[in-house]
Amino acid sequence: MSASPGSRGLDALYQEIVLDHAKRRVGFTSLADHPEQDGAATSHQRNPVCGDEITLRAVVADGPEGPVVEDVVWEGAGCSISQSSASMLTELVRGVPVEQTDRLVAGFREAMRSRGALALDEEEYGDAAALSGVSKFTARVKCAMLAWVALEDAVRRA
């Protein structure tokens, strides 16, 4: 291809695993088919700059040691980074205690704002660690954050 993706760290942004998640979209659904049940809350987030949006629904249930994110589903439209990030997030937090998801969201936000200084730990973040490269592209940080902000908001209200 003629566009040389290697220039300016583009491959760090569009890693294969990122593009793969953008296609697979784990948790993507039509929310009309998932009526909001007990313990569920829905958050709609929008990036006013580009018009990207996500509607994410989190189901929180009581676990033996406190509330747990039982399920996450979402719908929305956006760039590959925002779609991939929502997919990775869904995979990461399904079945995870709320206390831990709070920490994960806070850590993700910190890494995204670090302008490349902080890398996400693969042990802790799974596939989402591949989004570390986004933080160098400050114009794209909001794309990566969109689903995480929606989860934070939905879980808080669930």
Added chain:
Amino acid sequence: MSAPTTTAPAGAAYDAAAVRAEFPLLSGGAQLPDGAPLVYLDSAATSQRPRAVLDAERSFLETTNSAVHRGAHSLAAEATELFEGARETVAAFVGAQPEQLVWTSGATAGLNLVAYSLGNAAAGRTVPGHEDAVRQWAPGPGDEIVVTEAEHHANLVPWQELAARTGARLRAVPVHDDGVLDLEAAAAVIGERTRVVAFSHVSNVLGVVNPVEQLVAMTREATGGRALTVLDACQSAPHLALDLPALGVDVAVFSGHKVLGPNGVGCLYGRTEVLEALPPFLLGGSMVTTVTLEATAFLPPPQRFEAGTQAVSQAVGLAAAVDFLRGVEERFGEGAVAEHERRLERRLRHGLREVPGVRLLGDADGVDDGTVQRVALQAFDVEGVHAHDVGQLLDARGVAVRVGHHCAQPLHRRFGVTASVRASAALYTTEDDVDTFLDALSGVRAYFGVGR
């Protein structure tokens, strides 16, 4: 003026590279990480400034800066002279008289000025002696304000709010699939209850030149001359020779930073009778005659609309920008810039049509047979790849384009997309710029694994 430094016989072949050399940012100023030359195709968002503009602003600040229209020291007098001289220069650029040109901070401020002025008139605040004129345009319950589906948010939201404040109804003229305004629908929408018709000269997404005189005539006929016509000239001012009085609109706005000038300055043009009748919007110093604790009498236009300290060095810079544009015309002959931009428009549009998976927004067939006029900006959608991702790949090749909704969400919705990519040219854009852009774009779908 210091713009074109070499002389060539008028009518010499247009030399975009030579013009570009007058723009420091485009000739080495903007440093790309890997040393690639910058291909700047985002002039519809903001244009770059020639050295002449930067020098004019700096020189004013270094030698003449002081408060205009107040104080008696000679520096203030000199600054006032330059400020008012700039008004004359910029007014002449759009065919207007100096007193018909109001300085604003930009087109958005100009449109809000008009909308709020009409809102004030609707609330009964009128200019003594001009009550009848302004009451024709001030909307009330049951009246209608007309915009188009293609408007930038700046020429939509202020009218939505004016409608909400006054009980009027906002109506929109649709565009056809090819981006051309639906004039039949316009004739049906504009009617007896219409108080304002606000539309762009050139859409910032579609690039199509709207038939201003026809819309003005249609409005006059349908309303018996009662409605105020408002023109957003942001995207035409940099590309078309403007004679606003000849176009017949009541008011028009444009921004300095889109016509090679500074940020923070723009203009509102108004027909003399219109500006005289409009009540002020922003209130304060420099726009009054007699102030008592109870009441205030206002200055005539344009000062009536210029409350507070003005962007003086920016106004001087904007005058230098229009001088520069005129200088380029003189250097290469009348119409040379327009011809160059027409070539760019064609190369861009035809080149994009050849790229698989690309859908143009506003691909009017009428351009090639001359029935529709466009400027050299083109928005498009790449099937299977989000606009943001397209922009990122182009950026990696040193190509700067705009991605997103370009402040025209309703228009994007009408074309079934939330975002698009927009490439836009100016007089300093070269054919090589367009070719580099097209080449970079041709690899985008393969990179994201679509269309194979």
